[in-house]
Amino acid sequence: MPLSYKNITSVALLINKLFYRALILQALLAFQIAWAAPSVTSEAERQPLNTTAIVMFVLFVVVTIAVSFWASKRTQSSSDFYNAGGNLTGLQNGTAIAGDFMSAASFLGITGLVFAFGFDGLVFAIGAFAGWPIMLFLFAKRVRNIGSYTFTDVVSRRLERRKISVVTIVGTITVVIMYLIAQMVGAGKLIELLFGLPYEVAIVTVSTLVIVYVTFGGMLATTWVQIIKAILLLLGATIIAVLVMYQVDFSLDVLLQSASAVHPKGGAILIPGVLFQDPIQVATILVAMMFGLLGLPHILMRLFTVPSMKEAKQSVFYASLFMAYFYLLLVIIGFGSVLFLYDNPSVFLDGQLIGGGNMAAIHLSNVLGGDLLMGFISAVAFATILAVVAGLTVSGAAAISHDLYAGIICKGNPDPVKELKLTRVTSISIGVIAVALGILFQNENVAFLATMPLVVAASVNFPILFLSLFWSGTTTRGAILGAIVGLISSIGLIVVGPQVWVSVLGFESPLFPYNYPALFTMPLAFITMWIFSVTDKSLQGEMDRIAYNELLVSSEYGPTDNHVGT
Amino acid sequence: MENEDKILGSIRSKVRQRFLFVSITVLLYSSFVLCYTENGQFLGEVVGDSATSGGLILFLGLIVVFLLLEYIFIVLNKEK
Numbered sequence: 001m002p003l004s005y006k007n008i009t010s011v012a013l014l015i016n017k018l019f020y021r022a023l024i025l026q027a028l029l030a031f032q033i034a035w036a037a038p039s040v041t042s043e044a045e046r047q048p049l050n051t052t053a054i055v056m057f058v059l060f061v062v063v064t065i066a067v068s069f070w071a072s073k074r075t076q077s078s079s080d081f082y083n084a085g086g087n088l089t090g091l092q093n094g095t096a097i098a099g100d101f102m103s104a105a106s107f108l109g110i111t112g113l114v115f116a117f118g119f120d121g122l123v124f125a126i127g128a129f130a131g132w133p134i135m136l137f138l139f140a141k142r143v144r145n146i147g148s149y150t151f152t153d154v155v156s157r158r159l160e161r162r163k164i165s166v167v168t169i170v171g172t173i174t175v176v177i178m179y180l181i182a183q184m185v186g187a188g189k190l191i192e193l194l195f196g197l198p199y200e201v202a203i204v205t206v207s208t209l210v211i212v213y214v215t216f217g218g219m220l221a222t223t224w225v226q227i228i229k230a231i232l233l234l235l236g237a238t239i240i241a242v243l244v245m246y247q248v249d250f251s252l253d254v255l256l257q258s259a260s261a262v263h264p265k266g267g268a269i270l271i272p273g274v275l276f277q278d279p280i281q282v283a284t285i286l287v288a289m290m291f292g293l294l295g296l297p298h299i300l301m302r303l304f305t306v307p308s309m310k311e312a313k314q315s316v317f318y319a320s321l322f323m324a325y326f327y328l329l330l331v332i333i334g335f336g337s338v339l340f341l342y343d344n345p346s347v348f349l350d351g352q353l354i355g356g357g358n359m360a361a362i363h364l365s366n367v368l369g370g371d372l373l374m375g376f377i378s379a380v381a382f383a384t385i386l387a388v389v390a391g392l393t394v395s396g397a398a399a400i401s402h403d404l405y406a407g408i409i410c411k412g413n414p415d416p417v418k419e420l421k422l423t424r425v426t427s428i429s430i431g432v433i434a435v436a437l438g439i440l441f442q443n444e445n446v447a448f449l450a451t452m453p454l455v456v457a458a459s460v461n462f463p464i465l466f467l468s469l470f471w472s473g474t475t476t477r478g479a480i481l482g483a484i485v486g487l488i489s490s491i492g493l494i495v496v497g498p499q500v501w502v503s504v505l506g507f508e509s510p511l512f513p514y515n516y517p518a519l520f521t522m523p524l525a526f527i528t529m530w531i532f533s534v535t536d537k538s539l540q541g542e543m544d545r546i547a548y549n550e551l552l553v554s555s556e557y558g559p560t561d562n563h564v565g566t
Numbered sequence: 567m568e569n570e571d572k573i574l575g576s577i578r579s580k581v582r583q584r585f586l587f588v589s590i591t592v593l594l595y596s597s598f599v600l601c602y603t604e605n606g607q608f609l610g611e612v613v614g615d616s617a618t619s620g621g622l623i624l625f626l627g628l629i630v631v632f633l634l635l636e637y638i639f640i641v642l643n644k645e646k
Binding site for chain 1: 570573576580581585591596599600609610618619622625632640643
C-alpha cells in the first residue's frame with residue numbers, strides 16, 4: 001500500500017483511539033498495582049508509605065494538571081505544540097531550561113557521590129554546568145535564528161533535507177529513548193524508595209501524568225511544569241543548604257572540617273582522588289557531559305520558544321544563573337550529608353545507607369527538617385522526573401511528527417490539523433513505550449543507561465550541528481557518514497566498556513577501559529565528517545558549500561535579513 | 567558585492583569572537599583535569615590551615631568565571 005496522506009491519517013486516527021484506550025488501561029493498571037501486594041524489591045529497600053510526600057506530590061499534580069488544561073486552550077496548532085507559540089520571555093524560558101536540565105540525577109546523584117567520595121563527586125557538577133557558556137557562545141542565537149522547532153530544522157537549512165533529516169531523526173530518537181529509559185528506570189526505583197510505591201505504579205504514574213501534560217498542553221504545559229519544578233527544586237535545595245550552614249555557624253570551613261572528621265576516608269574527601277585517579281577517566285566524563293549537553297535535542301528545542309535572538313541568549317544566561325546557584329548549593333548539601341548522616345546510625349542498615357547513596361539528600365532533609373521537609377523534597381524529586389520526561393516526550397514527538405511526517409513524508413507541506421493530531425498520538429505512544437521500556441530495563445544499571453544519551457549526543461548530534469553552522473566545507477555526505485561513525489563507535493565502545501561488558505554482561509574485564517567514550521568518538525565523528533566532506537566532489541556537495549554564506553547571514557541577523565548572495 | 571563582503575566580514579569577526587570565548591571556556595574547563603595529574607598537585611592540597619582544597623577553589627572559581635564570561639559576552643553582543 002503506497003504511503004499517502006489519507007493512509008497515514010487513518011492509521012493515525014486508529015492509533016489515536018487505541019492509545020487513548022491504552023491510556024485508560026494504564027491508569028487502571030496503576031490503581032490495580034497500587035492496591036496489590038508489592039513485589040518489585042525487598043521490603044528492606046522500600047520505605048514505608050510516605051503520606052506527607054504523597055500529599056505534597058498530589059498538590060503538585062493538581063496544580064500542574066490545571067496548568068495543562070489552561071495550556072490546552074492555547075495549544076491550537078503544531079507551532080503552539082512544539083514551541084509554545086514562541087512567545088515565552090527569556091526569564092520564563094531560562095527557568096524552564098533549568099527545570100529541564102536539573103534532573104533528579106543532578107540533585108540526588110551528585111549529593112550521593114559527594115556523600116560517598118567527597119570532592120570527586122563535583123566532577124559531575126562542573127561537567128553538567130560547563131556546557132552552558134558554550135551553548136550561549138555558539139548556539140543560542142544561531143540555532144534560534146535558523147530553526148523553527150527542532151535541531152533537524154537547523155542542520156537541514158543548508159544540507160539536503162531528506163537525507164540529513166533521516167540521520168538527525170535517528171540521533172534524536174536514540175538520545176530521547178535512551179534518556180527516557182534512564183529517567184523511567186530511575187523514576188521507578190526512586191519513587192519506590194521515596195514514596196513506598198511499587199515500581200510499576202511509579203512508572204505508570206509518571207507516564208500517565210506526562211501524557212496528560214504533553215498531549216493536552218504541548219510545550220506550553222511542559223514549560224510551566226518545568227518552571228514550577230525548577231522553583232520548587234531551588235527552594236528545597238536552598239532550605240536544606242541554609243539549615244546545614246546554620247548548624248555550622250555559616251562557615252564553609254567548619255562544614256568541611258567537621259565533614260572530614262566523620263567520613264571513613266577522613267581528610268581525603270576534601271581533595272581529588274577518592275573516586276578517580278586517572279586523569280583520562282576524568283577527561284572522558286568532562287567531554288561527554290559538556291558536548292553531550294550541546295547535542296541534547298530536548299534542550300536545543302527550548303531555544304525556539306522565545307520570540308527573538310535576544311531572548312534566546314537571555315534564556316541561556318538565566319538558565320546558567322539558576323544552575324550555577326544550584327550546583328554551588330550541592331557543595332553544601334553534599335558535604336552536609338557527610339556531616340549529618342555518617343554518625344547517624346538510624347539512616348544505615350547493615351552498614352549501608354538505607355536506599356543507597358542516592359538517598360543521601362532525602363535522609364539529610366529528614367534529619368534537618370523532619371517528615372515535612374523530607375516529604376517536600378521527595379515530592380520535588382518526583383516532580384523533577386516528570387518535568388524532564390515531559391521535555392523528552394515533546395522532543396521525541398516533534399522528531400516524528402515534524403521532522404519525519406511533515407518534513408520527509410509530506411515534503412514540508414503537511415495538513416496542520418493532521419500534524420497536530422499525529423503529534424498528540426506520538427506523545428501518547430512515547431508515554432506507552434516509556435512504560436514498556438521502563439519495565440523491560442528495570443534491572444539494568446541506571447548509571448549505564450544515563451551514560452548513553454550524553455555520549456551519543458556528543459558523538460552524533462553535536463558534530464553535525466557545529467560543523468553545519470561553523471564550517472563552510474561541510475557537505476551532506478560528510479555529515480551523514482560522520483554521524484554514522486559517531487553513532488556506531490559510541491554505542492560500540494559503551495557496550496565493550498566497563499558498565500556493559502563487565503557489570504551487565506558479566507565478563508571479567510572490559511575491552512575498552514572507559515564508560516564515557518565521547519573523548520574518542522566525538523573527534524572520530526569530526527574527522528570522518530571532515531574527510532568525507534573535503535573529498536565530496538558531487539553536485540550536492542557543491543550546493544551545500546555554496547549555501548553556507550546565506551546560512552551565515554541568516555544565523556546572525558535572523559531569517560528576514562538573509563539577502564546576501566550565495 | 568562590496569556590501570555583501572562587508573556583512574560577511576563583520577559576521578566572521580563575530581564568529582572569531584565566539585571562538586575566543588569558547589576557547590577560554592574549554593581551556594579553563596580542561597584545567598579541572600589538572601586536579602588529577604602530578605602537575606596539578608597543588609590543587610590536591612588544602613589551602614593553609616583551612617579545610618578548603620585548591621580543587622574546591624577551582625570548582626567554585628570556574629562556575630563564577632563561566633558566569634562572568636557569559637555576562638561579558640552578552641554585554642559585548644547587545645542586540646540593537
